[in-house]
Amino acid sequence: MDPxxxxxxxxxxxxxxxxxxRVFPFLAPIIGMLLFSFLFTTIFLQAADSLERYTRSRSLGVFIILSSVIALGIAFIGSFISNMGSQIKSFSQKIQRDDFSTSIENLSIGIKESLPNSISNMVPESEKIITIAKNSMLEVFQSVLSLLSSAGSFFFVSFMVLIFTIILLIEYHDFKRSLVRFIPNKYLEVGLRMIYNIEQQISKYLRGQILAASSVAILSIIGLFILNQLGANITLIVFIGIIAGLANLIPMVGPFIGxxxxxxxALMNNIGNDAALSHQILGTIxxxxxxxxxxxxxxxxxxxxxxxxxxxVVGESVGLHPMAVMLVLLIGGTLIGPLGMLFAIPAAGVLKVVIGEIVFVTKNSHLL
Amino acid sequence: MKALYNNYFRKNSKNDPVLKALESVPIFDGLSHKELSEVARLTHERTYKKDEHIFKQHAPAEGMYVILDGAVEIKDPESGTIFASLETGDFFGELALLDEEPRSASAHAIQPSRLIGFFRTDLLTLMKIYPELGNKIMLNLARVLGERLRKTNEELARSN
Known part of the structure; x- marks a missing residue:
């Protein structure tokens, strides 16, 4: 090449x-929306393809799938909000009563008694603990309120993601064809294989994750039901189970969020209950x-x-070493936060396919 | 929206040269107009310059091509033997729809050509969405390969 x-x-x-x-900061939210739309498209693509077989109209199939999902989502969120509302209401009434203060005081005395003297002196006085607990509860409710105030922008983003998902689902195969048009003739077949492998990688991973999340949700509901039989008095167990299942989609950190x-x-329902306060596992712990x-x-x-x-169910779908999984999660989390952790593994899987194909093309360039 | 787009921005499917070319390929024999449109929706139209390779011998094989316009030569680059000179309406590389073996010969355009590519991944997608249509194509493919095998056997018997 000349200089x-x-x-x-x-x-x-x-x-x-x-x-x-310069432009990236302005485009970042749109890229984020497109990424989510692509994620949802990949999740529902198989269902859209299968329904097209029966409805003979892809648009109708996509409409049926998305409207059922939205209806289920609204039913879940609506019912969760109303249940959570009454839960918070009864809890705030409980806070007003002396039960809350008594429970916290009893808990603090209990902790102090069970600890050696040298350490128990470091535990603050029960009054201080009550104030701290009341303040932190107030902070939690304030955060919930501020979260609700940002619901407006959330609805806009959700609406845009929905529109993008509808378009992508209906026109998926045409979009793919348009993308393939940009591949030079020389790399056409390798490029097609790469796209197919990426699709397979993502859809296998997502299907596995959804199955694993469902199983975690079901197991959590069963577990909470058993705990309730033992007197745990935990309400909203179905919602807790579903949230635990959804949180499980974020590897490693998700289970703790769940x-x-x-x-x-458990804390809200059992405060003021002396039996719950002095509960011991197997009568010892x-x-x-x-x-x-x-x-x-x-x-x-x-x-x-x-x-x-x-x-x-997930198996070796992504085929990454556990050490690589941790590294990838750390990188994703550092770069974009929890969302980065959600996308880290499938993104690494895609990168693995792309690198594999690039290595193949470099080694076999004489064949292309 | 899609209907609007089809009405204003897409060609009338009855005069679509891709559909016409696919109609003449034995692998798509017996397919209705709608089924052919579904196949056409998944194909890829490509343009090749004179002497440009479509694929080289031993390259990974992904699918078949139908010549929409132009001419293609299939040959063994090592011995220089020309296996076939193909023209508009002919097809080649269909074995790649079934197996993942590398190409057994090279194909290059001997004049500027327009080809339609139909690849294994497209066939798999089609089989997933329309299994009945996928089965028809597979049956036709088996018939084409069977005919070729019979012809080869006859030629072998003749040469012996």
Whole structure:
């Protein structure tokens, strides 16, 4: 290549790079929406393809799938909000009463008594704990309110994601064809194979994850039901189970996020109940308000999921080493936060396919 | 929206040259107009310059091509033997729809050509969405390969 041409290329590269760098912050939300739409498209693609067989109209199939999903989603969220509302209402009434203060005081005395003197001196006075607990509860409710105030932008983003998903699902095969048009003749067959492998990789991963999430949800509901039979008094068990299943989609951190609603509800329902306060697992390990029972139950569910269900349904779908999985999760989490963790594994799987094909093309360039 | 798009931006399917070309391929024999349209929806139209390779011998094989316009030569690059000179309406590479073996010969355009590519991944998609249509294509493919096998056997018997 002649030097002038090299300088021109370098200049173009710098200009394009600068423009992209400047424009990216404005495009980031749209890219995010498109990524989510692509994710949903991949989840529902198989269903859309299968329904097209019966409805003979792809648009009708997509309409049936998405409207059922939206109806289910609205029913779930609506029912969850109304149940959670009454739960919070009764809890705030409980907070007003002395039961709350008494429970916290009893808990603090209990903890102090069970600890050696040197450490128990470091535990603050029960009054301070009551104030801290009341304040932190207030903070939680304030965060919930601020979360609701951002619901407006959430609805806009959801609406846009829905529109993109509808278009992508209906026109998926045409979009793919348009994409293939950009592949040079030389790389056509390799390119097609790569697209197919990427599709397979993502859809296998997602299907596995959805199956694993469903099983975690069902197991959690069963576990919570058993705990209730033992007197745990945990309400909204179906919702807690579904949230635990959904949280499970985020590898490693998800299971812990899934425990939080259960612990909170166990705490809310059992405050003021002396029997729950002095509850012990197998009569030996203290578990005030059944919190340790809930944590243990979720750990058991996780163990069943990790050792039996996930290997069976997800298997080697992405084929990444556990060390690589952790690294990829850390990178995803550092770059974009929880969303990054959600997308990290499938993105790494896609990257693995792309690198594999690039290596193949480099090694066999004489054949193309 | 799709109907609107089809009405204003897409060609009338009855005069679609892709559909006409697919109609003449034995692999798509017995397919209704609607079924052919479904196949056409998944195919890829490509343009090749004179002497441009469509695929090389031993390259990974993914599917078959139908010549929409132009001419293609299939040959063994090592011995220089020309296996076939194909023209508009002819098809080649259909074995790749069934197996993942590398190409046994090279194909290159001997004049500027327009081809329709139908690949294994497209066939798999079709079999998933319309299993009945997929089965028809597979049956036709088996028939074409069977005919070729019979012809080869006859030629072998004749040469012996």
């Amino acid at each position: 002038v041409q090299k300088i021109y290329r370098l200049l173009i590269f710098i200009i394009v790079g600068t423009i992209l760098w 425990m939080i609603p259960a612990i909170l509800i 203290p578990s005030p308000f059944y919190i340790l029972d809930v944590i243990l139950m979720f750990i058991i569910v996780q163990q069943i999921d990790n050792n039996f269900i996930t290997p069976m």
